[in-house]
Amino acid sequence: MNPTIRAELTVRVASIESLPTIPAAIRPLLDLLGSPTDDVDMEKVVESVALDKTIAAQVLRVCNSALYARTGVVETVRGGVLTLGLRRIQEIVFACTFCQSMRFKDTSFDPLVFWRHALGCALVSRKLSALIEFPNPELAYLAGLLHDIGFQVNAQIDPERWKQVVQEALATQRAMLDVETSVLGYTHCQSGRILAEQWQLPPEIADAIEFHHMVDEEAKPSDLVSIVRIADLLCRMRDMGYGYYEPVRVDLMGDPAWAQLAKTYKKLAQMDLALFTFELDALMDEVQAMVDEIFGVGVAAH
Amino acid sequence: MPIQVTTAPAGPSVSHVVADPAYIKLRDIIYRISGIYHPENKLYLLAERCGRRMQALKVATPAEYLDHLTVRPNREAELRQLLNEITIGETSMFRSMPQIDALRKIILPQIVEAKAKLGYRKLRLWSAGCSTGEEPYTLAMVLLEEAQAALKGWTFEIVATDLNERSVEASKAGLYGDYGLRNTPDYFKNRYMQPEGKTYRVKDEVKALISFSRLNLQDDSKMLFMKGMDIIFCCNVLIYFDGASKSRVIHHFYSNLLPGGYFLLGTSESLFQVNDEFRLVHFPGATAYWKQPAATPGGGK
Numbered sequence: 001m002n003p004t005i006r007a008e009l010t011v012r013v014a015s016i017e018s019l020p021t022i023p024a025a026i027r028p029l030l031d032l033l034g035s036p037t038d039d040v041d042m043e044k045v046v047e048s049v050a051l052d053k054t055i056a057a058q059v060l061r062v063c064n065s066a067l068y069a070r071t072g073v074v075e076t077v078r079g080g081v082l083t084l085g086l087r088r089i090q091e092i093v094f095a096c097t098f099c100q101s102m103r104f105k106d107t108s109f110d111p112l113v114f115w116r117h118a119l120g121c122a123l124v125s126r127k128l129s130a131l132i133e134f135p136n137p138e139l140a141y142l143a144g145l146l147h148d149i150g151f152q153v154n155a156q157i158d159p160e161r162w163k164q165v166v167q168e169a170l171a172t173q174r175a176m177l178d179v180e181t182s183v184l185g186y187t188h189c190q191s192g193r194i195l196a197e198q199w200q201l202p203p204e205i206a207d208a209i210e211f212h213h214m215v216d217e218e219a220k221p222s223d224l225v226s227i228v229r230i231a232d233l234l235c236r237m238r239d240m241g242y243g244y245y246e247p248v249r250v251d252l253m254g255d256p257a258w259a260q261l262a263k264t265y266k267k268l269a270q271m272d273l274a275l276f277t278f279e280l281d282a283l284m285d286e287v288q289a290m291v292d293e294i295f296g297v298g299v300a301a302h
Numbered sequence: 303m304p305i306q307v308t309t310a311p312a313g314p315s316v317s318h319v320v321a322d323p324a325y326i327k328l329r330d331i332i333y334r335i336s337g338i339y340h341p342e343n344k345l346y347l348l349a350e351r352c353g354r355r356m357q358a359l360k361v362a363t364p365a366e367y368l369d370h371l372t373v374r375p376n377r378e379a380e381l382r383q384l385l386n387e388i389t390i391g392e393t394s395m396f397r398s399m400p401q402i403d404a405l406r407k408i409i410l411p412q413i414v415e416a417k418a419k420l421g422y423r424k425l426r427l428w429s430a431g432c433s434t435g436e437e438p439y440t441l442a443m444v445l446l447e448e449a450q451a452a453l454k455g456w457t458f459e460i461v462a463t464d465l466n467e468r469s470v471e472a473s474k475a476g477l478y479g480d481y482g483l484r485n486t487p488d489y490f491k492n493r494y495m496q497p498e499g500k501t502y503r504v505k506d507e508v509k510a511l512i513s514f515s516r517l518n519l520q521d522d523s524k525m526l527f528m529k530g531m532d533i534i535f536c537c538n539v540l541i542y543f544d545g546a547s548k549s550r551v552i553h554h555f556y557s558n559l560l561p562g563g564y565f566l567l568g569t570s571e572s573l574f575q576v577n578d579e580f581r582l583v584h585f586p587g588a589t590a591y592w593k594q595p596a597a598t599p600g601g602g603k
Contacts, residue, residue: 237585237586237587238587241586245407245586246586247407248408248586249404249409249583250584251583252584272572272574273574273582274339274572275339275574277589278341278570280341282342282343284343285343
């Protein structure tokens with residue numbers, strides 16, 4: 001990133017009055033990203049999630065929704081971990097926490113649209129990771145969830161010009177990134193990275209946020225960046241995009257991200273991409289239900 | 303015509319039985335054999351279609367019906383019956399709007415730009431397996447609209463073929479009722495069709511763009527004469543072909559397309575393991591198969 005832009009954004013992000021801090025509930029879960037489930041102190045996780053009453057209530061609500069419905073009602077976070085498993089609870093906590101933390105007043109970009117895209121990308125990143133046997137699907141999930149978090153930052157830094165960006169993108173059907181560059185002079189990739197650093201998120205996540213639009217052969221994208229990029233493109237082509245028609249053709253197999261993954265993950269070559277695409281349409285229902293569930297709580301509380 | 307397995311109304315009687323794991327097996331068999339996929343949230347449609355066959359066979363459970371498709375002696379005939387159920391009555395004009403949007407907003411501008419650079423101002427489209435004409439007429443209306451904008455000064459031709467002689471004759475008549483027009487925007491109906499009793503007839507200016515003929519896609523010698531296509535539509539036709547015939551037919555389509563041309567299937571159809579010459583590409587809400595310009599010697603984009 002250009003040092004001038006970095007310096008300017010760092011100041012601006014730090015000066016956002018309502019910039020949320022990362023809730024304590026999520027720290028132990030961030031720490032266990034990448035560690036084998038057996039090594040995780042489950043009590044510590046359960047305790048920290050249960051301490052944050054808002055998050056705990058949302059997590060339980062999602063656990064008991066039709067998405068995860070099991071026989072019997074989940075009444076405690078511990079019960080949730082036991083019935084759904086630690087990894088699934090981890091995902092639900094991430095989704096609930098970040099949706100909750102980033103609930104800014106932004107009238108220009110519908111938060112439901114934003115979080116549907118974010119959660120869609122999280123689920124597709126995880127699904128793709130599992131399919132090609134990328135070793136850390138949870139990290140991919142979180143990277144997918146947060147890849148566009150810079151939109152939320154931009155909305156806080158300069159609400160007026162952000163509104164202009166959204167309106168112009170909608171009116172011209174141009175990519176958000178292009179409009180940001182011309183109107184703001186910086187992008188959600190850059191502002192998102194600054195936030196990720198201030199939040200001390202894992203560096204791989206910060207990279208996914210910064211580089212998911214800038215994947216080319218020379219940049220040598222990481223596998224995680226490549227996964228998030230493919231998930232992002234797929235979501236935008238399957239009705240989990242930014243809420244407007246993007247008149248573009250996506251050639252995934254011709255994308256440098258695909259080439260990058262193909263080097264390491266042999267399973268990619270055997271993947272039925274058409275089937276993977278069709279299956280996303282069912283995933284969309286899941287995403288919608290989960291976002292509505294999370295925001296349903298918020299709407300009722302307001 | 304593009305046949306979607308996505309928009310028929312859910313029958314209340316089938317929604318509760320979809321959870322039966324036999325439907326997942328049925329879905330997977332149908333995908334493997336026909337290339338048509340029903341995602342989890344559309345399994346109710348499959349259940350509905352199987353339900354009709356189960357009623358006809360007096361079969362009580364989906365698991366038992368699965369036997370009819372896998373182990374019974376008449377399984378091939380039954381599979382054909384089921385495929386008929388899956389695709390029957392789905393044909394209409396403007397069946398898949400995401401596909402039409404992709405054609406108008408992305409595919410046509412791209413092809414037009416590439417051909418204009420080479421000095422060509424002619425487009426050739428093929429509706430292969432055109433059934434009773436809904437698809438080619440939809441394409442003709444879209445092209446006539448574009449002729450006032452992006453395609454101004456261009457000439458275009460639509461070749462429409464079907465195996466069934468009666469379908470070809472019905473296509474030529476161009477007469478459609480409410481059912482066939484249920485997805486047609488009023489604008490197109492009013493501009494390009496005229497009312498005739500309770501039906502609508504396609505106007506001559508639309509018909510003039512299309513040449514209808516009978517063609518068996520498995521007739522190799524005739525397939526060799528369908529060269530020079532920019533875009534080919536073949537929606538839910540290949541589902542009845544066995545693996546080897548399907549591969550051969552797809553290869554013909556590939557050869558008949560100009561470099562940079564597109565091949566479009568039904569919205570939930572796939573060519574996985576049938577052809578590896580085409581490149582699968584995505585548009586908003588639609589997929590298509592692309593013949594890469596570099597893949598053919600001498601082909602320019």
